[in-house]
Amino acid sequence: MSKPVQLPNGVDAEVPRGKLVGYLLSAAHPIGSAKARYFTSRGYRVADADVLQRDLKEIARTGSVHSTQDGKWGTKYVVTGAVQAPDGDQMALSTVWIVSEGAHPLFVTAYPWRGRTV
DSSP, X not given: OOOOOOOTTGGGOBOOHHHIIIIITOTTOTTTHHXXXXXXHTTOOGGGHHHHXXXXXXXXXXXXXXXEEEETTEEEEEEEEEEEOTTXXXXXXXXXXXXXXXXXXXXXXXXXXXSSOO
16 A cells, blocks of 8 residues: 655645634634634634644644645645544544745645545
């Protein structure tokens, strides 16, 4: 069995705090509000956005690449992985990263992974 493909330079992945506070954990964001409801239901809070930041970086380091797509801004990677959420339960996520030539992976979004395995 072959080893799963991992995000290139995942150890150097960047997750801007503003993306978490203003999007993933923002109940007021027109697109992110549904994600905010999910993440807050799992125990993540704006005041402790560094916990979600840490968990997303963990998936970047250890998760498996589910798909890739080349685009205008670089290569988009969908990386799946699991972390222990603040509510104490395991949480499987799909995360999306953009990697431009010569740059570190940059976080785009995350959502619940609905696949069979992580």
